Amino acid sequence: MTTIPTEALAREEGAPSATDGAPPPGRVWRALLTDRGAALSAAYILLIVLMALFAPLIVKVSGWGPYEFDQTAIDPDLAGTPIGGWGGAGGEHWFGVEPGNGRDIFARIVYGARASMLIAISATVLTTLLGVVFGLLAGFFGGRVDWVISRVMDFLMAFPALIFMIAILSALPAGNRATLLVVVISLFGWPYLARVVRGQTMTLAQREFVEAARASGASRTAIVFREILPNLRSTIIVLTTLAVPGYIGTEAGLSFLGVGVVPPTPSWGQMIASSVNWYSVVPTYFAIPGVFLFLLVLSFTVLGDRLRAVLDREGAR
Template structure:
């Protein structure tokens, strides 16, 4: 008598996708989207440029605050010598009019400031917004009323005017730290409101009711049942908030209340360059292009990530 051993069948692609974790499936779907990969590539490029700014700037031999008076013409109001803003073997992207700062080095270090402010503010906004949003949505009642009214008050402020006022008054505090705090102060209610709504929906799900009926504490329910199901919303929000924060930092610096000279910043460079857009257009074009590209990268990747992780638009 012989025993027939059934042949092992290779798992189908659909079965593999079902067995894979949601994050692996999301990454697989993202890789199939050229726009998402383009956005991610731009993000990685600028993040590496910011992290390696001292090394990359050192290759050119110039630091962000070094000056080269020989590269500018004092008889032409300090305009760079040569064509295209003084681009040469010594200065790969030219020099700034006046003091002759190397634009290549300042763009690299400006990326550090922009990304540091944006990432730090996004983390602070997320921590505060998610904490208050979950508390309001899960506990409801007076807790929800107090937090929701506080959110309404914060959202009613004309944020740009108040940011400028606070940044102008507090001049003795580190400008980068102050930018992070002030931008977070007026931005956290937006994610808090989204998280509150989704928490209200999640707390009535069967698995949450079962955990509550079994005597599980509220803190444990929030940590093990609520927050894991909010992770995709949180990640998408952070990805889409970063380009807005980068633009806000550049805008506030452009208006003169953000990062101050000689600290390099894209907003500061744009503010200094717009008066030279006719005589030295490269000085204006280069920081604007960097700002445009990094915002574009985060926007493309964030939109694709939202479509992959939350295809129904977060209606949960």
């Protein structure tokens, strides 16, 4: 569980080449769609996104909400074990019910997708914004600005992020936990992107087209937004795509440890934690949220890797 894709992605030399700009989006998408792994990954991600967006409608069709208890689906004489095979799965409860309380697993999976995607994407957006801004400032202006920002990045990257996330979230009130999760994850995540952006910006700032813009009297703002930032687009897109699975895993892990999404709000990590005491009796209760989580993380990882390969190939043309 981590707040970043991998440590290697934080190295400037590991980032995709950004000095020639990004190829046309249409060409990139066509290349991705011809790749079976990328296409399947994109299809699964789209499925989860649609599931999250239309969660109320989906659970209305299924007939059970995420907070409803069906006491008739569990056996009180067996400590609330679901009645029937596969955890009580059938026409009424498509994925079965939670042991002990009878809540519908399908409904909670659907709403759990909403929590996971909302937190992961929001954290990715905030992390990207902070990383790009501070990376550009450090790489373009250099000097004291670079020194201060670099020391802050080193300071945050030196922390064992997971331990401090648990400590911070445990100490804060459980109010709006989703917002707190986004802020805390982003706090420890932005330096990795910023370090890559900083290195690329320092390289681009020495290129001929930037020197030509300076000679023509262009302002620093114009140089940053018209000359440097467009050439960082490929790097930012790839690292952002690869960051999402890390944040999904982080949210699930924190919820598993009890400091993430607060019950009874559904969360896949929280469901996995609740299933630990039941996995030998009702293995499907553990397997279903685990499979959904695994496939989502895998899909984003595969899509990010294939996107990086496509951008590298197109940029070399």
